[in-house]
Amino acid sequence: MTPPDTHTLTGAYALDALDDYDRGNVEQHLADCPVCAEEVEQLRAVAALLGAAAAESPPPSLRAAVLAGVEGTRQLPPRLASRARSSRTRRLYVAAASAAAGLVIAAFGAVAVDQHHQLDQARGQAANLGAFASAMAGTTSHPVTGGGTLAVAAAGDHVFVSARDLPALSAGRVYQLWLTGPAGIRSVGVVDGRAGDVNRLVKTSTSGAVAVKVTAEPAGGSEQPTTPVLASAPLRA
Amino acid sequence: MLADHPDGRPLRSVGDRARADAVASTAAAFPEGSTGPGSARSAADLLLQRAGRGDQDAFAGLYDLLSARVFGLVRRVLRDPAQSEEVTQEVFLEVWRRAARFDPELGNAMSWVSSLAHRRAVDRVRSAQAATDRERKVSAMAPRDSDAGHDEVGEQVELRLEYERLRRCLGNLTELQRESITMAYYNGYTYREVAELLATPVPTVKTRMRDGLIRLRDCLGVGA
Structure with missing residues (x-):
C-alpha cells in the first residue's frame, strides 16, 4: 500500500529528488500502475535532455580505462519475459519452488547427521535450488529500492528467500532480512552488502509470518530495522 | 525530438536512421561530444542492444556516442573532475553489465544511460554528504x-x-x-x-x- 499522494511524486522521482523512503513508495506504486510508469519513462526522457545540455567531453584517457574495465566485467543475463506468463504457470513455479525448498531442508538436516558425507549433496541441492529460484524470480519477484529484486517461496515452516542484483552497499553496511507477522518484525539474517545475489533458507518457527522484508543496516545488523524498507515480499501470493 | 544541434551547429545529415547494418558508420559519424539527437538516439538503442549480446565494439561505439553526455551530466552534479571521471567509469561499466536488460520497448538508450548516470552521481553526492554532515x-x-x-x-x-x-x-x-x-x-x-x-x-x-x-x-x- 502506498500513500495517496504518491502519484504526484513522479516528477521528483524522474529527477532523482526523492529520499530512499519516498523512492521506495513510488517504486511500489509504479509496479501496480502502468500509466504512472509510462509517465515516469517520459519524464525521465525529458530529464535526459536536461542532462544532454550539460555535455562535456571526458579526458581521452577515460575511454581506454572504461574499455579495459569491460574486458574484465561479466554481463548480467537478460531478464526473462515474465509479464505474459499466466498465473497458472506462476503457481506451478511456486509449487515447484516449495518442493525444492523441502529438498534442501532435508539435505541440510542430513548434513547435521553426517556432515562430510552429505555436504556435497547439500551443495548440489542448494545449487539446484539457486538455479530454480532464478527461474522463478521473473514471475514472483518484487522490486528492491535502488535496484534488484526479491522473491520468496514458503514451504512448511521454512521460507526460501532469493534476492538478485542487489546493488553493492557502501563499506560498513549490510543487507538484513526480516520476517514480519502478528508478533512483529524479527531479523532472520544478515547479508554481505556486496553479495549481489542471495539465496537463503529461513526458518519461520512461529506461525503466521506474513512477509519478508529487506533493509540496509550497519555491519552486524540491527535489532530492529533502522532504515526504510527496501523491499517486501508477501509469503502468500 | 530536438531539431537543434547541441553545439548550435547544423545537424549533419546521416542518411537513413541507423539500421543494424549501419550502426558502426552512424557511430563514426558522431564522434565524441557531437551527438545529433535524433539519429544518436536510435543508433544508441542499437549499439546498446548489441553490447547486450557481448559485442565490445558496439559498446565502444556507445561510449563514443554518449560519453560526453554522461561525463557532462555527472560533472554538473559532482563538480569535482576527478570524482566525475571515476563515476563516469562506474556508469559505463554498469551499462555494460546491464546492457542485456535494456528493453527498447520501455524507453530509449540515451534516457536509460542518462538516468543511470544521474542516479549514480546523486548517490555519490548524498553518501559523501551523509558521511560529512549527517547531523x-x-x-x-x-x-x-x-x-x-x-x-x-x-x-x-x-x-x-x-x-x-x-x-x-x-x-x-x-x-x-x-x-x-x-x-x-x-x-x-x-x-x-x-x-x-x-x-x-x-x-x-x-x-x-x-x-x-x-x-x-x-x-x-x-x-x-
Whole structure:
C-alpha cells in the first residue's frame, strides 16, 4: 500500500529528488500502475535532455580505462519475459519452488547427521535450488529500492528467500532480512552488502509470518530495522 | 525530438536512421561530444542492444556516442573532475553489465544511460554528504550552496544550456517550476531540500517538479 499522494511524486522521482523512503513508495506504486510508469519513462526522457545540455567531453584517457574495465566485467543475463506468463504457470513455479525448498531442508538436516558425507549433496541441492529460484524470480519477484529484486517461496515452516542484483552497499553496511507477522518484525539474517545475489533458507518457527522484508543496516545488523524498507515480499501470493 | 544541434551547429545529415547494418558508420559519424539527437538516439538503442549480446565494439561505439553526455551530466552534479571521471567509469561499466536488460520497448538508450548516470552521481553526492554532515539539518546545509547555488543555477541554465529549443521550453516554465527542476537535477537536491532553499512549501515544490516536467515534455514533443 502506498500513500495517496504518491502519484504526484513522479516528477521528483524522474529527477532523482526523492529520499530512499519516498523512492521506495513510488517504486511500489509504479509496479501496480502502468500509466504512472509510462509517465515516469517520459519524464525521465525529458530529464535526459536536461542532462544532454550539460555535455562535456571526458579526458581521452577515460575511454581506454572504461574499455579495459569491460574486458574484465561479466554481463548480467537478460531478464526473462515474465509479464505474459499466466498465473497458472506462476503457481506451478511456486509449487515447484516449495518442493525444492523441502529438498534442501532435508539435505541440510542430513548434513547435521553426517556432515562430510552429505555436504556435497547439500551443495548440489542448494545449487539446484539457486538455479530454480532464478527461474522463478521473473514471475514472483518484487522490486528492491535502488535496484534488484526479491522473491520468496514458503514451504512448511521454512521460507526460501532469493534476492538478485542487489546493488553493492557502501563499506560498513549490510543487507538484513526480516520476517514480519502478528508478533512483529524479527531479523532472520544478515547479508554481505556486496553479495549481489542471495539465496537463503529461513526458518519461520512461529506461525503466521506474513512477509519478508529487506533493509540496509550497519555491519552486524540491527535489532530492529533502522532504515526504510527496501523491499517486501508477501509469503502468500 | 530536438531539431537543434547541441553545439548550435547544423545537424549533419546521416542518411537513413541507423539500421543494424549501419550502426558502426552512424557511430563514426558522431564522434565524441557531437551527438545529433535524433539519429544518436536510435543508433544508441542499437549499439546498446548489441553490447547486450557481448559485442565490445558496439559498446565502444556507445561510449563514443554518449560519453560526453554522461561525463557532462555527472560533472554538473559532482563538480569535482576527478570524482566525475571515476563515476563516469562506474556508469559505463554498469551499462555494460546491464546492457542485456535494456528493453527498447520501455524507453530509449540515451534516457536509460542518462538516468543511470544521474542516479549514480546523486548517490555519490548524498553518501559523501551523509558521511560529512549527517547531523545537519537542511537549513544548516543551505550555506553550502545557497547563494552561489541559487545564482549559479540560473547562470548555468542561461549560459550552459546549449539546446536552443530546450532553453525556449525552459523559458515557458514558471520560475518556480524551472528552479525546482534545475536545482534538483543539476545539484542533486531532494525535493525537500529544494523546498527549503526556495522557502516554498514541500507539496508545492513536489507538484511544480511534476507539472514543470510535463510542460517540458509537451513543449519538447517527448512522446511515448
